[in-house]
Amino acid sequence: MAYYDYKARNSRGELLQGTLEGADQAAVASYLLGTGATPIDIRPSSNESGAAPASLLERLMSPPVTSLDVQLFSRQMHTMLRANVPIMQGLKGLEDSASNKSFARVLRSLRAALDAGRELSAAMRDHPKVFSQYYVSMVQVGEMTGRLGAIFPRLHDYLQLDRRMQEQIKAALRYPKFVVFAIVGAIGVVSAFVIPQFAKIFMKANFELPFMTRMLIAASSFTLNYWQLMLAAAAAAAYLFRRWTGGKDGRYAWDKQKLKLPIAGPIILKGTMARFARSYALAEESGVPISRALSVVARTVDNAYIASAVEQMRDGVERGESLLRTATTTGVFMPRVLQMIGVGEETGEIGRLMSEIADMYEEDVEYELKTLVARIEPILIFFIGILVLILALGVFVPMWDMGQVQTRRVH
CATH class of the missing domain: 1.20.81.30 (Type II secretion system (T2SS), domain F)
Structure with a gap:
């Protein structure tokens, strides 16, 4: 199937033009004649999508489509369908008034698909990052039952609840993320700058170091010498995990395991x-x-x-x-x-x-x-306490031992 730009006259002599999808020019002409329009000119479309292409700079500068855009679109579609506004005319109005240029391009694509004779749900399926499977399925149900106008307000409420829950999750995890990043940063600073300096002092002291101190020095040395390898291994592990969970079996196993996670x-x-x-x-x-x-x-x-x-x-x-x-x-x-x-x-x-x-x-x-923060906070404090204990045993205890040795030597 290809796209064709057409010009035609309706029964009142008004000029019609747009883009249709068809097997060939004859099929497009037959479709136009079936609608009561007389074809004037039919030629292959220069844009296979049936919509004006956006420049690379325009796509990069435009903000991404958010769930709030889709939520507002659902409310507006309900209002227009309730007012008996033709869907093509309504989509055109929404496209012209859209503040998000990325979403305006999506609406333009929907209009082009409808103009080509496709259903709205089928047109939405071409934009999986904008319209979820559930959204498309419910629109398809509305088309099948003839209750499309009643579907959109319910989809609006559904998206509103889902967006509110996502915002609550982000707000609840903001503090734990900050603490975890702070801990990781502190470990990095101590490993890269603090422990190597203490290691030089301990080597000059020429006495046997405690086990914890030797472990800290070995970990610091390994991190400084092989940090590129560690980053590569972490990136590879993240890639393999995403690929595994992207497959059917991996996603099933991970989604089942997520339900067993503590808290x-x-x-x-x-x-x-x-x-x-x-x-x-x-x-x-x-x-x-x-x-x-x-x-x-x-x-x-x-x-x-x-x-x-x-x-x-x-x-x-x-x-x-x-x-x-x-x-x-x-x-x-x-x-x-x-x-x-x-x-x-x-x-x-x-x-x-x-x-x-x-x-x-x-x-x-x-x-x-x-209450998630209140339950996670004791766990974070526990790990911070372990970190402080390791540093105390690995750094301050040998410093104390060195001081005791020096004192005995003086006396």
Whole structure:
């Protein structure tokens, strides 16, 4: 399929021009005739994407698209669809008024794809860094059910909650990150400048050094002589880890292990349960069938281990089993979630109950994030104490011994 620039006249004689995707010029002409327009000129497009290309400097200078841009876009799309504004006209207005030039280019690409006869969800799928799998899936559900206008406000609320949680995580980890960087920096300074100077003094003293002092001097010497090798090894380890977790098996194993981490594990699990419940409630309220809703939810939990469990639930439901039984069989869902699923199936209000469980877990995660610093602080103090103890045993004890030897020599 290729892109073609066209000019045509409608039944009122008005000039129409744009870009369409088609097998050849004849296919584009046939499409235009089918819409009641008379083709005037059809020629291959100079830009395969159907949108005006951006210069390299423009792409570098433009800020990246943020979740706030997508959140605002969701609200604006709901307002326009509610006012019965044609989607092409609405996207054009949003493109012209967009303050983020990068997002304006995305909107221009969406318009070009729609102009070529593609669906909005298919056009969004071409921008995975802007629109998540869940976002695209829910837009596709709205297109299938004819409730696209009702999908966007729910996506707006979903993005708002997700962004608030991300901001809380960053705020909670700001202090621990600062302390860890300070510790690493202090170790680097001591290894590079302090210990080598003490080592020279100890060598001149000509007496047997304690084990801890010998270890510190050896570690300092190794760091100074092989720091390039250490950096290369750290970079290689980070690359291999990212590559391993980027694969299907590696990501599954790491996502499963993350749930078992001390302190962070329970928070991650509750956050994932909240995302699962919120996503399922949103799909349920949109009129999506259970099996389809579970397929959509599996793409948004952001944990391959939990996503696999959701897919098992979908397979069980398709076999005719109850949602509660399939959820219990997976062994990953918390008791409160299972209880709400069971009550929801009995009362037929599973969407409302899942929304309530999402609210509850989001409150739990918010509280635990606020208290995260208080729980991490004793661990940080413990490691700082160990560092001070090692320095004291390795540096100050031999200095004390040297002083004692000198005193005995004088007497």
